[in-house]
Amino acid sequence: QQQVKQSPQSLIVQKGGISIINCAYENTAFDYFPWYQQFPGKGPALLIAIRPDVSEKKEGRFTISFNKSAKQFSLHIMDSQPGDSATYFCAARSRDSNYQLIWGAGTKLIIKP
Amino acid sequence: KAGVTQTPRYLIKTRGQQVTLSCSPISGHRSVSWYQQTPGQGLQFLFEYFSETQRNKGNFPGRFSGRQFSNSRSEMNVSTLELGDSALYLCASSFGQGAQGTEAFFGQGTRLTVV
Numbered sequence: 586q587q588q589v590k591q592s593p594q595s596l597i598v599q600k601g602g603i604s605i606i607n608c609a610y611e612n613t614a615f616d617y618f619p620w621y622q623q624f625p626g627k628g629p630a631l632l633i634a635i636r637p638d639v640s641e642k643k644e645g646r647f648t649i650s651f652n653k654s655a656k657q658f659s660l661h662i663m664d665s666q667p668g669d670s671a672t673y674f675c676a677a678r679s680r681d682s683n684y685q686l687i688w689g690a691g692t693k694l695i696i697k698p
Numbered sequence: 699k700a701g702v703t704q705t706p707r708y709l710i711k712t713r714g715q716q717v718t719l720s721c722s723p724i725s726g727h728r729s730v731s732w733y734q735q736t737p738g739q740g741l742q743f744l745f746e747y748f749s750e751t752q753r754n755k756g757n758f759p760g761r762f763s764g765r766q767f768s769n770s771r772s773e774m775n776v777s778t779l780e781l782g783d784s785a786l787y788l789c790a791s792s793f794g795q796g797a798q799g800t801e802a803f804f805g806q807g808t809r810l811t812v813v
């Protein structure tokens with residue numbers, strides 16, 4: 586199944602709180618899992634990425650947690666700030682399809698001051 | 699290093715017309731992918747070109763077509779425009795060689811409005 590299911594569709598978090606966005610997949614041929622951040626009027630930009638041989642990757646306030654057996658991965662944003670308000674997309678790279686990126690539906694995150 | 703350049707940024711067309719959008723990838727990148735993004739929708743994959751060949755294709759009607767030139771620049775064409783084609787069209791470039799260089803760099807998009 587060439588799908589990545591992302592949830593929630595939208596999320597409101599208080600400033601300083603933890604934002605958590607989840608993604609799930611079925612295809613075991615996925616071998617690379619990036620997260621992209623998109624601000625209004627801009628194209629998405631790579632935020633952080635992980636490979637399936639690692640269970641967690643942290644870059645500043647952003648952490649990817651990866652559960653290979655459950656085929657799930659999530660983005661955690663610690664100490665969420667109003668500047669983090671954006672749409673977040675998870676994706677998975679498919680070895681089956683010339684390394685095409687398969688995208689989640691996106692999560693609109695709003696951080697309330 | 700210059701980023702991905704999409705032209706034009708904004709476009710208004712009438713139903714039934716056709717339109718051509720352009721994308722210049724980052725220098726050295728050989729893969730160009732096109733996406734359609736509508737409000738509340740995610741990134742709908744249109745197609746990917748690598749070294750002038752279409753390598754992957756999404757589930758869009760044949761009215762949507764593309765091509766890539768020898769300098770890796772790509773164009774996307776939509777014929778017989780429909781109101782539902784109004785969207786932000788994003789182009790992403792990547793090195794695209796096998797498992798390496800998958801990181802996609804996006805342009806700012808072309809906002810197409812069909813009236």
